Amino acid sequence: MKMPMPFDNSFFCRKFLTGDSYRSPALPPAPPPAWWRSCAFYYRLFLGPVRWLCAKAARGECSDAAWVHASAWVGELMEGLGCPILIDGMDQFDRLEGPCLFVGNHMSTLETFLLPSIIRPHRPVTFVVKKSLTTMPFFGAVMRSRDPIVVERVNPRQDLTAVLEGGQRLLAKGVSVIVFPQSTRSRQFNEEHFNTIGIKLARKAGVPVVPVALKTDAWGKGRRVKELGPMRPGMPVRFAFGEALSVQGNGKAEHAAVCDFIRDRLARWEAEDGVNGEP
Template sequence: MPTAFDNSFFSRKFLVGDSYHSAAVSPTARSGLLCSIQFYGRLFLGPVRWLCAKAAKGECTDAAWVYASTRVADLMEQAGCPLFIDGMDAIEAVEGPCVFVANHMSTLETFLLPGIIRPRRQVTFVVKKSLTTMPFFGAVMRSRRPITVTRTNPREDLADVLNGGNSLLQEGISLIVFPQSTRSRIFDEHHFNSIGIKLARKAGVPVVPIALKTDAWGKGKYVKELGPIRPGMPVRFQFGQPMPITGNGKEEHAAICHFIRSHLQRWEQEDGVNGEA
């Protein structure tokens, strides 16, 4: 399977250079509630159903994964949420694999990052094990060969990530790591562990920081993955330059935290705060 872009293989949506900025978008529904209903209807009857059907047949290829990801991006734009993705040249700034380290704000980044990164390099996630056993979508996650963690035994999780992640990196497959314990609009460095740094150090690969603001897809009250869609709220991703790990990695970890924190602060000044804690 090719590791670089092939016109016949992947969607071109995010293969536009260093940045992708949505054209002017407007919501397809005026009210937030109606917008959310329309969005989830189109999501589950469209790319999610299509990709799950592919996975059930053992046909969830990288091309299918990327196609579904970019369709979700289209649906966010149709909902009136513009996308601003910058620094994508960093994805290809190193020849070999790397570890992408990002904050974790909503369900949206797990849908969008494959369409942004995979056309440029092979990649998978470090995810909760429960995501690989859930009905329908679990087959999709298993097809991606993710590294799974339980989040009940930190020592075992660390060993699984270091050993399994190192094996994938040696195969040339990059990893996306969300070091936060849970999704949150608030970036708390005390809950942002250094597991991505430890993995990159063990494998001898660089880390690429990602700051993201995806609260246009909110957290649900009863089902946290299915929160309100906020028309007019921008979706933002900023990739930083690769960082080789030197010494114990503390300086690199601090630099990643600063990178994420500074971008979130600037974006909140530009976009406003929606009031969700």
């Protein structure tokens, strides 16, 4: 069930929400200094899409269309920062008949903002999120409106139960689920910290898994508030979706395939972008 597009007020919205891939148009280099660009970005972010969407949520009007619109708006802000957005493989999930599990690495705050405008125009979707995101001022109302699967990040066994029960309920309704199995955001992909919770849910619900590799370190990790780190003007933002996998047996082969896809894409992008280490 594709969502109709109620807006076409920008290049990003018109081009980003159609087709199997997306490439930003040629972007002018962002002028220095970088710290000023970071300040300007956050100013526009909070007074633009965040304030707009939070106001919608406070009135009980945070619809899927509003969610996608705000998400695409953030994409435009990233392009305004000189960060090209490159996305491949949307056909891998667009052609699926029913819901699926999106399982990907977690690098920054940016993927939470951008994935709705990538996936929701093709199919209903929500996230597995930590409880603190649903209780924070203003933006918590937005997250709650998305009917997410909420985990505590304290007791792994309770979290697994919450994901399996909540995930099966949503998937049975035709809603796909995005899960980041890492314990925290990281530029480095460590398979030891990449658990199998998504594979377990997919096996239990009988739905395919779509691997998601992403490189979103254009949005840095903050020291005091990790969601608000330094921005890196000019750095590419990349997403790639792999071939859907049907979970067989204990799911070990599918978990390994997801890890291989993410690791290989990150290595390729690292070589192309020439990024070394944390800022």
